Amino acid sequence: MSAMRTILAAALTTTATMAAAETPVLTVYTYDSFVSEWGPGPAIEKAFEAECGCDLRFVGAEDGAALLARVRLEGARSEADVVLGLDTNLTAAAAATGLFAQHGQTFAGDLPVAWADPLFLPFDWGWFAFVYDRTKLSTPPKSFVELGASDLKIVIQDPRSSTPGLGLLMWVKDAYGDKAPEVWTALADNIVTVTPGWSEAYGLFLSGEADMALSYTTSPAYHLIAEKDDTKAAAPFDEGHYLQVEVAGKLAATDQPELADRFLAFMETEGFQAAIPETNWMYPAKTPAAGLPAGFGTLIKPVKTLLLGSAEAEALRGPALDEWRAALSR
Amino acid sequence: MARGPFPLGAAATAAGLALLTLGTLAVVAVRAGGFTPAAADWSAVRFTVLQAAVSAGLSVGLAIPVARALARRRFAGRGALIVLMGAPFLLPVVVAIIGLLAIFGRAGLVNQALTAAGLPPVSIFGFHGVILAHLFLNLPLAVRMLLQGWAAIPAERFRLAASLDFDPAATFRHLERPMLRAVAPGAAVVIFLVCLTSFAVVLTLGGGPAATNVELAIYQALRFEFDLGRAAGLAAVQFMLCAAAVALAGRLAIPTGFGAGLERVARVPAPGGWRRTGDAGAIGLAAAFLFAPLLAVLWRGAPGLLALPASVWSALARSLVVAVGATALSVTAALVLALAVAREAPGRRLFEVAAMLPMAASGLVLGTGLFLMVHPFARVEDLALSVTLVVNAVMSLPFVYRLLLPQARALQADYGQLAAALDLTGTARLRWLVLPRLAAPLGFGAGLAAAMSMGDLGVVALFAGESGATLPLVVSRLAAAYRTEAAAGAALVLTLAGFALFALCDRGGRWLAGT
């Protein structure tokens, strides 16, 4: 019995990778899919460790929102040196914690919007869009109004539990302002269901439960490049498309400030950015020298980019959520 | 009757459970300020209770004819059918939803048949979708619980009934109804509680914010608002709801007082005529309802088996270690508590409450509380698997306990005196009386705990490091990386592994009980 216990204890405690004592360790908190072997994590870890003489350790949390919650739980005692994977809808709340330090760098990348946040640096971005199957839907709606008037079935994410869901809330709010409740009322009978996260919604769409799912303009690139399947497309909307900018920031309480700065600088270089398009399926914050993968050229380019400032997004979230809930509860 | 010594083991177990459930809640609450429930919270409470009550009532109500048919009919494949009946409850919820959609979804078989017949399609989303999913997940559990109740009616009773020429109605009145009155409320409460804290089903099939339940409100408070006070307050509301349900069950439960039979093979009378057709119909319908979605999972997952990345296998190994450890812990703790309660040891009321506490706990609050407890002392991701093991053991304990308790009581009533007269105590009592007599429910309980632990994404997602992912986490990572086919394949591996563990334990227990 006690031998059994020893084996079990050993099996459970040897999971951590033990780094040599003299190698400095940089701990980066990020969302789970970033760390997975299909995400950008492994390639980036290899590239950064080759030049920093350090051990880069990724620690995964469920998603961007969970990431922020975890950092807040741990406070100044956090082991994390860098947090990677928040988006602009969360940065105001993150800044308000006072846990993040200024990065002191100038961003010189390829974002569709200007970037001047002193605490957070972008590493990738994408436009939210409704994705559909071209073989099943020949004339997709060109706006929220058309979508609301149609009898198409869509599946969206819950803004209370997922970043795309919150992005959609902000998209409608930014495009329609005070008229947002009317848009939601019109959309109510199109919404098949509201899922807790992106993968559930996208899975429902792929299995035929809905005509369209809220995702990104870059989603069809995955099907095209990885599956040689060109049937998926994103529908361009006349209102413009809301932007998601994914960012990273340095924690003020880090014990490796120089290393953290180096990592943030590395983040804007080829070694990091080249991994993004075909692992995270987003636009890199700085286009690699070789350009984007071929499939990305076929993607739609929105005529207009929408993005609320982070403070504005934070202020609008509560009221927008109430409007959304009221419209969909009927 | 002398009550015996103070049950130290049970007291320690109960204290541990209180620490993990109420303790974690307290830790979260202490970190936070006050909480005032809003109107949306009350509508969440109403929805939570309503869907849980309907789900529990339907599950148990529909389980009665199915369990009775299975109890009184003998046919080829009956044993295999009963083992398979356990499957849906053991499915990871997300996998179960995939299967249900393949059958009842917009592009599913049912709607294809309806369209072909010129009828309007039905939607699986909304209130009825939630109920359908809960029925799918919990009907098998209800059937198994009731079936054990039937098995616990001694053969002598049925022989007595036969000799008195009872018709099926009289048999029901005098033998089956008293058993149901003892077993059904407990089964209903367990299912009510499962549905009360249901999360993924409500969120995926609920259809929108009208179907918000308390657990989702907790999730929202923790994740987006980082309002620990609100999360703790809602968790307290959930605790109170669950406590009320458990208290109600305590009032409803009536002990059957059946004596033990001498193990001659129980033979429930099997009336002929229309009842035979009815039983066949009940078994056939239940099997179709439960197995069609399972087959769909198999069908969808099979192609993905070829595309599985290597990490699936190391994650499977890790999940198996966690499941086996959690099962040993859960079954041991549940047995200690059930035996103490069955022998009416001092403090048994507290033990009963402690054993049911995890049913009322919010997994999210438990995880957050543990995080706050562990974080000052150790690197959280180093402990991820240990913590997951403990939490999985805690979460499955009430199920194992509920399964063991009636049998532990019967054991105490039937053989307690003989064991005491022979001075059979401690490990000798365990070895010669308790383990062999309770082998069947212990095996079933262990199988349940193992499968629940296998399938639960649970707290590991809160604590995961770059290594140490469990299989459910790998499934969700695959899905998030667009690898739907590989994800379906990995989900199938997960399902099969959980099912194999369950079958191994359940079969093993019944084999030991039969020899």
Place this chain on the structure above:
Amino acid sequence: MLELEGLVVVQGDFRLSASWSAAAGDRIAVIGPSGGGKSTLLMAIAGFLAAQAGRILWQGQDLGPVPPGKRPVSVLFQEQNLFPHLTVERNLALGLTTRAGLSEDERDRIARVLTRVGLEGMGPRRPAELSGGQIGRAALARALLRARPVLLLDEPFAALGPALRAEMVALVNEVADETGALVLMVTHDPVDARAMARTVFVEGGTAWPPQDTQNLFADPPPALRAYLG
């Protein structure tokens, strides 16, 4: 000597009192109407019911704090005298030891008592494969193995026919002869009672002191007369 010193046992509304003693090796029948307290008396001596007042002593030692399994007592209950999941041999072995492996000597002793009670070669069977009489014999065989100085029988043979029951009562006497045990045997049947030298009449919550069975039945007090009909 077994002494009941102002013993009072309370079970819900029911109250039984007894104050008498019995010598080692006595054979005592316990008779009386249903609900009169016969089982209550035995269960108190066996240690399953605590005394409200008074004491139970064996050879001068107060049995009050002694748990059932440690008392100098073997009991045959009305039902459930054998564990159904264990073989007859293992059931008997539990009268000797709780160890898994049995020594050669222990196996021999079990085989001998089985032969002694007429169950030769039935060690590997399970209780479900035995008849009611055989179950009683197996339980008696275990009592023989345990050889406790007091043997309590709470109507274990009630379900058997008269001839079989007489056989079993004779076997009880033989077992008691071999172990020198004091026997207290509950029965409904005066015929069984006559096989015991002395009789305790239990009625209306009182267990009267043991009397010579022949004398008692020859000139029964009114309550016993009413019971015997």
